[in-house]
Amino acid sequence: MRTVIRTSAFNDLYNAVEDNVRLKIDYAVALIIHMKVVSTKFVKKLEGTYFYEMRISVDKEYRIILFAVDKENFIEAEQILLLNGFVKKSKKDYKRQIAIAEKIIKEELL
Numbered sequence: 001m002r003t004v005i006r007t008s009a010f011n012d013l014y015n016a017v018e019d020n021v022r023l024k025i026d027y028a029v030a031l032i033i034h035m036k037v038v039s040t041k042f043v044k045k046l047e048g049t050y051f052y053e054m055r056i057s058v059d060k061e062y063r064i065i066l067f068a069v070d071k072e073n074f075i076e077a078e079q080i081l082l083l084n085g086f087v088k089k090s091k092k093d094y095k096r097q098i099a100i101a102e103k104i105i106k107e108e109l110l
Contacts, residue, residue, distance in 0.1 A: 010082040
């Protein structure tokens with residue numbers, strides 16, 4: 001079982017979304033807490049970064065939640081740090097959101 005740490009940025013996002021989105025986020029978080037291996041439908045490593053994305057599909061759009069782990073890879077992870085999230089509209093969204101995630105780590109953890 002993994003420990004999940006929620007940043008204030010994640011909590012702001014979580015509290016702002018509709019109930020049906022919140023339920024799907026809760027489901028995806030439960031998966032990453034309890035399952036060692038999770039389908040890439042829900043979790044995927046972002047190439048060239050140390051971040052992962054949790055993918056939430058609601059009403060024909062994806063909400064992406066960026067997170068970091070405490071080990072070299074997700075399977076070995078014991079702690080998950082939920083950072084920030086966004087509605088995916090294009091691949092261009094990732095660069096800006098990764099910069100925000102890096103800033104969150106610096107501000108909240110250092």
